Amino acid sequence: MHRSPFVNPAGGREAQLKHTGLRPGWTTGACATAATTAAYTALLTGDFPDPVTITLPKGGRPAFALAAEELSAGAAMAGVVKDAGDDPDVTHGALVRSTVRVLPAGSGVVFRAGPGVGTVTLPGLPLEVGEPAINPVPRRMMREHVAEVAAAHGGSGDVEITVSIDHGEEIARSTWNPRIGILGGLSVLGTTGIVVPYSCSAWIDSIRRGVDVARAAGLTHVAGCTGSTSEKTVTTLYDLPEIALLDMGDFAGAVLKYVRQHPVGRLTICGGFAKLSKLAAGHLDLHSARSQVDKPFLADLARSGGATEALAEEIATANTGLAALRLCEAAGVPLGDLVAARARDEALAVLRGAPVAVDVVCIDRAGAVVGRSAVAGP
Template structure:
């Protein structure tokens, strides 16, 4: 259980692939599948996985486990992760292959070279370790081809960042600890970082952190940006700004709805409704400093939503959207701490109409 929350931990695709590798290689050497199969993860966890697929043939063995992401809303929860192990040429070591449902790297900037299967470095190490362990226990050479597949992985990958990152044909096999922490959003934040890496490797000099699909569409049309330049920021403004602070590009556009950008203007780096709220007193103060009369500031302070505050200001010919954009831009620059990045902010309403801009 996740400490303090009562939510269940789960296991990454990398952990599932490691367990499948251990079971398949054991069967290849002994003719018998261990079930359940236990593995050791980097932080000392020793989960045991029940096998959902077993197949032993001439010169190969396949084992598969169903991924349990615990109580995390993971897109791969319930997916069958399988590994087929075959002998490789003497001295080859562990050779990784992408089976059905596992993607292939097609763009630079990721932790693996172009053309490699999208099996990340830590899962590769975990699988290599269990190959060595099984080889030592059962007299194998450790020279094997490890082919990882995920049933339905190509379809599931369309719901991830993979196509934008240039990972084509399926999912990535992920995980640094092997453990999925419920609602940690670590995979989303990692995808933001990989998005920056891919954009930089492609020589893209202007990226956009967008809170959703509507703001992505607006920014694409406004700046004629390619797909590789779009960072699906969601609520994680801090992840975008902090990573760009260390890995800068010449220009950043931050785009989102009036509510989320209002939170950014108030100094929040996490824009989720459970972790930050629109500060109507701040909006009223911004409007007052721009010349709003006491009646208007009272109406803003009592507004139900940031959009309502915007609407009453628009009716009074006060550009609250621009003022919020400017304050959010200043906070972005403060967070970037002098990194050589030009920043502009675009604020939209629910229809996708631009209602505020700064730094353009």
């Protein structure tokens, strides 16, 4: 697959990754902008620029090779294969197409969702219901590039842009889109045009959009869950609708910080005991590469719950957090409840007095509840 060269003498975010050995990539919004620029240029001149160069919001100048092109009377289509660099992006390798058609003078730029691009069906997103799921920054990028091409080649700039993504509807099933009401395909995303490997910005953005949709639907109770098992548990406990479930993964801090700014009446955090013991110890990123289960911390918690010194020493040297939990269960020490209560308190500290009540549910690998806090908050 072609790997688009990046032309930016000043460096920037991609330069910051050199020490990691990870290669940055391009957002779907950047790919759609490149395809649109090439298609509109061909519509006005008869020739597709290949590679086609665009300007990113922060000034970078990447060049993209075309993977598809088609010119007919009144319309042109160009396609770019998305290269997400070394980020584990589900859209890596997808073919992003843009079909540009000339509209009557004064029509402006109109966006359409082609095959594989979703349509907004629920309020709360930065787009109106019924609009194609092409986010505001990619729309702005495409408008700006259409205006540049029009100025350079004598066009009016009045065009219809239909963005499509090959196999996008299938790929979208493994994203948050169906849950937050984007149906029929993927979203065209990106704020900088650059995908930073392992920044997980798309995941965090999905968490934020999930909160927005829940609030717009009038929900007063949402749940941040670490995975599908915790989602099933919290649904059983509270009978929450699907749009109330936030797939927070390891990003507890992302949920808490966004809910602090966009409050919901109640937030339940549900996840595996070991992960939530990290939150209890003050970690907001629960990924195993960035935080570890602190067994001496668990030993101190167990002491506060009545554990003997001998049991506390066993906990401090246990192989896993779950092993520590089982030791306490056998001794009648409520370590699961203690972890849940401490995690709730840490969550409230991050919320900084926002009008959000919080409770925490700890589960084992089978989804059984092994610890639970009371609800607390302002």
